[in-house]
Amino acid sequence: MSSIFIFPGQGAQVVGMGAELYKNNAAARAVFDAVDDALGEKLSNIIFNGPMEELTLTHNVQPAIMATSVAMYRASGLSLPEYVAGHSLGEYTALTVAGAIDLADAARLLRARGNAMQTAVPVGRGLTSVVLGLDADIVREICNESGCDMANDNCPGQVVISGLKDAVELASEKLKSAGARRVMPLALSAPVHCRVQEPAMATMRQELESIEIKTPNAKWISNKTCDIITNPSEIKDALAYQMTHGVRWRESVLEMVNLGITDATEIGPGNVLSGLISRTTDKIKVQKLEV
Numbered sequence: 001m002s003s004i005f006i007f008p009g010q011g012a013q014v015v016g017m018g019a020e021l022y023k024n025n026a027a028a029r030a031v032f033d034a035v036d037d038a039l040g041e042k043l044s045n046i047i048f049n050g051p052m053e054e055l056t057l058t059h060n061v062q063p064a065i066m067a068t069s070v071a072m073y074r075a076s077g078l079s080l081p082e083y084v085a086g087h088s089l090g091e092y093t094a095l096t097v098a099g100a101i102d103l104a105d106a107a108r109l110l111r112a113r114g115n116a117m118q119t120a121v122p123v124g125r126g127l128t129s130v131v132l133g134l135d136a137d138i139v140r141e142i143c144n145e146s147g148c149d150m151a152n153d154n155c156p157g158q159v160v161i162s163g164l165k166d167a168v169e170l171a172s173e174k175l176k177s178a179g180a181r182r183v184m185p186l187a188l189s190a191p192v193h194c195r196v197q198e199p200a201m202a203t204m205r206q207e208l209e210s211i212e213i214k215t216p217n218a219k220w221i222s223n224k225t226c227d228i229i230t231n232p233s234e235i236k237d238a239l240a241y242q243m244t245h246g247v248r249w250r251e252s253v254l255e256m257v258n259l260g261i262t263d264a265t266e267i268g269p270g271n272v273l274s275g276l277i278s279r280t281t282d283k284i285k286v287q288k289l290e291v
Helices: 018-023 024-039 043-049 058-077 090-097 102-119 136-146 165-177 194-209 234-239 249-258 272-280
Strands: 002-009 082-087 128-130 149-155 157-164 182-185 220-222 263-268 285-288
Touching: 002 090, 002 272, 018 024, 018 043, 018 058, 018 157, 024 043, 024 102, 043 058, 058 090, 058 102, 082 090, 082 249, 090 102, 090 220, 090 234, 102 194, 128 165, 136 149, 136 157, 136 165, 149 249, 149 272, 157 165, 157 194, 165 182, 194 263, 220 249, 249 263, 249 272, 263 272, 272 285
Parallel strands: 002 082, 002 263, 082 220, 263 285
Antiparallel strands: 128 157, 128 182, 149 157
């Protein structure tokens, strides 16, 4: 019997997340202040007060979710478990909590990641949509035919596709014809985990080479391999790789079962990952950290 901490990705944000923690907990306050210092601006003001349109911008929301999640963890006083994992940008959070990436470095990396993603595809040219009710293999095949990519394999019956707007719209129509229960665009300012992010992947390789990544103090389950990675150079490669390749969350959850993980704690805003795990397996008990 083992346990894991899991950390959410983009889409979990809400204006005001972490505000009460900032007021009432010194450890949490230190996290937000350190992130503000690392970025040279008051990101915390946007997190706590909005507006939502500004918080949701890719270059803001990525360090914002990481900061809130790390603040929640440090405020909780919980001990690190045997395993950690994160969904997309949540991988940076997991590695920060596990001591592999310095908090300030994580903030700067995620700011650079968000900027690189938006620069690669100007606002309005990309699209990301969630597909409900189809097998992942069918979605992948239709994406390949249409010129876009499967960005997330979240759980049985829930897949995300991403790429240039025309390609995603073409795939969406084909997916509906193939029996998808629903295909819904997501409110993201840049397409994620797809081939059009090649320039962003190159940028992130450079950014990652500029910082030190240590061996994590917990076993990190990677979105790239759906397996444990602890070697720092392999971690850097996996973080760059994720820019153009899909998040294999469903497969990662199944690997958690194989590893004997029986308990998962979701740390961060929202409870998306708890739902995804529950829809994938009944062998992992999931709880949401409340602090």
